Amino acid sequence: MIAGVPKETCPGERRVAMVPHDIPRLARLGLEVLVERGAGLEAGFTDGEYEDKGATLASREEVFSRADLLLQVRAAGANPQGFEADVALYRRGQAVVAQADPLGSPEQVRRAAGAGVTLFALELIPRITRAQSMDVLSSQASIAGYKAVLLAAMELPRMFPMLNTAAGTIKPAKVLVVGAGVAGLQAIATARRLGAIVFGYDIRPAVREQIESLGAKFVEIDLGVEDAETEGGYAKEQSEETLRRQREALARQVAQSDVVITTAAVPGRKAPRIVTAEMVSSMAPGSVIVDLAAERGGNCELTRAGETVVEGGVRIVGPVNVPATVPYHASQMYARNVATFTASIVKDGALVVDVDDEVVRETLVARDGEVVSARVREILGLPPLPSSSAPEPTEGAS
Ligand code: NAD
Numbered sequence: 001m002i003a004g005v006p007k008e009t010c011p012g013e014r015r016v017a018m019v020p021h022d023i024p025r026l027a028r029l030g031l032e033v034l035v036e037r038g039a040g041l042e043a044g045f046t047d048g049e050y051e052d053k054g055a056t057l058a059s060r061e062e063v064f065s066r067a068d069l070l071l072q073v074r075a076a077g078a079n080p081q082g083f084e085a086d087v088a089l090y091r092r093g094q095a096v097v098a099q100a101d102p103l104g105s106p107e108q109v110r111r112a113a114g115a116g117v118t119l120f121a122l123e124l125i126p127r128i129t130r131a132q133s134m135d136v137l138s139s140q141a142s143i144a145g146y147k148a149v150l151l152a153a154m155e156l157p158r159m160f161p162m163l164n165t166a167a168g169t170i171k172p173a174k175v176l177v178v179g180a181g182v183a184g185l186q187a188i189a190t191a192r193r194l195g196a197i198v199f200g201y202d203i204r205p206a207v208r209e210q211i212e213s214l215g216a217k218f219v220e221i222d223l224g225v226e227d228a229e230t231e232g233g234y235a236k237e238q239s240e241e242t243l244r245r246q247r248e249a250l251a252r253q254v255a256q257s258d259v260v261i262t263t264a265a266v267p268g269r270k271a272p273r274i275v276t277a278e279m280v281s282s283m284a285p286g287s288v289i290v291d292l293a294a295e296r297g298g299n300c301e302l303t304r305a306g307e308t309v310v311e312g313g314v315r316i317v318g319p320v321n322v323p324a325t326v327p328y329h330a331s332q333m334y335a336r337n338v339a340t341f342t343a344s345i346v347k348d349g350a351l352v353v354d355v356d357d358e359v360v361r362e363t364l365v366a367r368d369g370e371v372v373s374a375r376v377r378e379i380l381g382l383p384p385l386p387s388s389s390a391p392e393p394t395e396g397a398s
Helices: 020-028 047-052 060-066 083-089 106-114 129-134 136-155 182-193 205-213 240-255 277-281 327-343 358-363 374-380
Strands: 002-005 032-036 056-058 069-074 095-099 118-121 163-165 168-170 174-178 197-201 259-262 288-291 308-311 314-317 350-353 364-367 394-397
Touching: 002 060, 020 032, 020 047, 020 327, 032 047, 032 060, 047 056, 056 060, 060 083, 069 327, 083 106, 095 327, 106 118, 106 364, 106 374, 118 358, 129 327, 129 358, 136 182, 136 259, 136 288, 136 314, 136 327, 174 182, 174 240, 182 197, 182 205, 182 259, 197 240, 240 277, 277 308, 277 314, 358 364
Parallel strands: 002 032, 002 069, 032 056, 069 095, 095 118, 174 197, 174 259, 259 288, 288 314
Antiparallel strands: 118 364, 163 168, 308 314, 350 394
């Protein structure tokens, strides 16, 4: 069985799905690995390093035509500009493991199904302990949280740490992090390492302890919400009235912050609106907002994805695809996630789609020409698959 690693084609995407270090892990699963020439260069991995670890270099056409299993960072809806070109190269029965934005762009899952590929969307890895080492959302969010703080530090006309110098005392920056999931907690830790005074807030009160253990202060707001969290540990979507009360309660904290980093998200939904234009106007000129939810509509009313907006001297940064700006380590972590996931679908050099395995069942979105994910089918308005045609475990298919 051959695994193929194409170069990423989405504009600005500098990551690669597999790094040289993990090629031997794939080889131990019985996979031969074909890597497109130059696939890792932008992330800092040379063709020679892949060859040294046992991979074979090939052209893009060769990778697509020979691989039984394609490993990508972005496919389907996660690669809006490049996916059509991939579809033209896909072979029926080929398996694809990638981020595919299945809930945001379900139509593209249908397109992948039409191309006859077996598509595993890594965003749907369940949040269970066993799957932590495959969880690309977590590994990449951690990188984004780190980088968000650096982006803020670059924009801020102040320093982060407190300094006592012969030229006077410098007060530490005040940073507010809204949303303390994986990205938010890493942002809190990074801002603390730089010496800022950090405040953290999340709608899920359960994160209080985590925020405090990183040396930040928890911003307590009682919204009277009993069940802020789903069983999977995600935030639930809140009513507009709850969000309004939340904005009111956060206004003072925002006004007093030099930096606000927002990371609030609800899976499959538009980002909650947390910072209004009025709240921005209450911030001191020179303050900075970094909105990590920019791609999903933004947590700040003034955010524009991919741009920095300046309003009343406040800079609102709306970065997109932040993990790709730290491509070496983002690829290293992504590749480790992918290699671990691959071990659950490849046994003795053959593809084994065991839908009794929760991780496989949840991530499998297209197969045998059909959209097979119940969640994606529902968004597309497709009827549920009859249980007789729900995915059966198969051995040896490619
Ligand atoms: P996410 O990216 O979906 O959301 C980011 C944060 O925004 C979350 O903490 C969420 O509570 C918060 N949020 C949503 N709406 C908000 C609002 N209106 N105001 C303030 N905050 C709001 O979250 P994530 O980083 O993917 O993590 C979600 C949870 O899953 C966390 O508890 C995390 O520890 C857990 N998790 C578990 C596993 C695992 O067990 N395998 C892996 C990763 C994450």
